[in-house]
Amino acid sequence: MAWTDHLTRTTALACLGLLAAPAAQALDVKTGIAVIQDPQTTIETLNYVYVGKALTPNLSFGQAVYSAATGDGGGAFFWGYEAAYERALSDRLSVVGTAFLGGGGGASVVYGDGLMTRLGAGLSYALTDAFRAELGVSHLAVKDSDVGGTVISAGIAYSFGAPTPDAPARPVLRAVTPRATVISADDSTTRSGSAQPTLALAGAEVTFFGEGSGREVFVAADGAAKGGEGYMQLSAGLRQRWSLGPVDLFADAALGFGGGGDVDTGGGLLVMAGLGGAVSIDDRHAIELALGQTIAPDGAFSGTYASARITRTFGDGPDTNRHPQAWQFQSGFTYQIPNDTFRKAGSGRTASPILQESSVDMMLTDALYVTGNAQTVVSGDAGGYAIGLVGLGYQMALSPAWSIAVEGHIGAAGGGSVNANGGLIGSARIELDYALSDAVSLSLGVGQIRTLSGTGMAPTFVNLGVKIPFQTR
Incomplete structure (x- = not known):
């Protein structure tokens, strides 16, 4: 699955969904944990990310990705379409129904078609005008596997809409960035017990302007081109930049989920942090280099990474002139x-x-x-x-x-x-x-x-x- 999700899965979820929605329409972004109550495989918990566009005041439709989070099933990913229907019970409390249809597999737990379905219901409580906390129960099934059963989920949702005094502004795109990464394993072993070879990854990230000067939010996806055929990772994080004229210095940190390709990430959780610099080529493009560390807290994998990126930017700030x-x-x-x-x-x-x-x-x-x-x-x-x-x-x-x-x-x-x-x-x-x-x-x-x-x-x-x-x- 090398290059899997290059400007896809995460880009489709976190970029296209956010960007394609007209400014006057609302957009929901959700993330959380789905805990399988009686796990029959090494997958015990799934992390999910959903991006949906409002079709009516009550109904949204979009795409979601589920990835193994705890247990020993790192590398299992399921991606597809999801619909959510919400009906208010009071000013803050709503009932929510969800339906997912997609596919995938990994972690040696899916041997048939890979089709995944999830039907659920739950409650949503508005913490602010934008943020909601959600709690739900659902039935999850992956065809021809033992993954699934009754699932209890808990998460957070954020609603984007047109920038008005009573509604949050939509995120502003900063850049789209293809990237290549090499991870040199720190005496790590594979799931099969051999020495972990160096991983060469290809992928991409999408960045949005954050609150404050030089701050940004990014989402990324990478897949193995060498050293771990079938390995992939999805991540999201924060970055701080300091401008020194034509050169930027930056520091970033991210959380993600990954696995496959015999890479021992345990349940799949990844923690990443790095430092780097960027040199502008022109007003729309820059070359970036970064060094950092990747750790799988629940597995044997850890390594030092070096990343090279070519960035295409769309403006210097959320309120400046933007490149269409x-x-x-x-x-x-x-x-x-x-x-x-x-x-x-x-x-x-x-x-x-x-x-x-x-x-x-x-x-x-x-x-x-x-x-x-x-x-x-x-x-x-x-x-x-x-x-x-x-x-x-x-x-x-x-x-x-x-x-x-x-x-x-x-x-x-x-x-x-x-x-x-x-x-x-x-x-x-x-x-x-x-x-x-x-x-x-x-x-x-x-x-x-x-x-x-x-x-x-x-x-x-x-x-x-x-x-x-x-x-x-």
């Missing part, structure tokens, strides 16, 4: 048609996988764009199979309603008995889009994805989804 940026969000489902060497030898699995897919396109011109793509299995006897891609695309109008786009990607895949032969993959696709309105288009795509090292997976695929353009400043 056009984006496009795509989400849907992909059906893969396996080739003869799609599965690992001896797996005995022959089904065709269906994956949930989401993409983020950052427009460089009216036609050329950078794209990040993530896919997680929901059916097809490949629980844990996931794909992460980054690439370039070019779109052309055929008529006022019809357009065509071509894309090329590089990234990685892994899990679910799929023969990714080391993980490094390439992909190409062509998409035909029909505009239902200025706000949404239907998209039909075909293409092929294949391992770039020897023989292995090389499925053709068909994708059906929707595309939503939007702009930020």
Whole structure:
């Protein structure tokens, strides 16, 4: 799953959801802990993050990611769509119903399709105009596994809306940053007991301006390109910058969840802290270097990291002139048609996988764009199979309603008995889009994805989804 979630999962959750919502519409961001009452696997507790856009005053819809938090299941991730319905009982107290549908796996606990569902109900109490505390009970199930049962959850929610005297302002985007990281293990051992090799990670982060000069909030996702095929991590943190003219110094700290690839993160919790510097290239781009430490408090993994980042900024502050940026969000489902060497030898699995897919396109011109793509299995006897891609695309109008786009990607895949032969993959696709309105288009795509090292997976695929353009400043 190297490169998994590069400008995806976390970006789709924490960036696209926050940015795509029109300023006049509310947006909910939730995070918390879901405790499995009678765990039958090494996963005892899941952390969740949800970003939902208000469709009506009572109903919101968005995407959520669940990751193993306690126990010994670090590396299990489930990602998909979630809806939340809220009805007020009093000025501060509300009843909430939630429904989740997605997929994933990991931690060697999901062997079938990977489909996850969660239905729940609970109470929400308004602490302030923006913050709410939530407590709920739900039933969680992952198909063809023992993960799930009755779940008790507790969390916090924050509502963003149009900036008015009675409502909080939406977060202001500062930068989008692809990054490469190397983690040198500090005498760590893997889950299988061997010495932990050095990890090479590829990923991205999205930053928002925080309260106070030089402060920012960031969310990030990284996946292993070498040293731990299948390892990935999601994190969020705070950063303080000090400007010294063309050079910035900074310090940051983050919490996250990660695992997979035989990396022993225990239950999955990660703690990270670092120092670094940035040099401006022009008014929109900078190169950043950082050094720091990563520790899994509940596992054997710890290491010193070095990170290099290329930052694309959109303004010097939340109240300054902003660089406009056009984006496009795509989400849907992909059906893969396996080739003869799609599965690992001896797996005995022959089904065709269906994956949930989401993409983020950052427009460089009216036609050329950078794209990040993530896919997680929901059916097809490949629980844990996931794909992460980054690439370039070019779109052309055929008529006022019809357009065509071509894309090329590089990234990685892994899990679910799929023969990714080391993980490094390439992909190409062509998409035909029909505009239902200025706000949404239907998209039909075909293409092929294949391992770039020897023989292995090389499925053709068909994708059906929707595309939503939007702009930020």
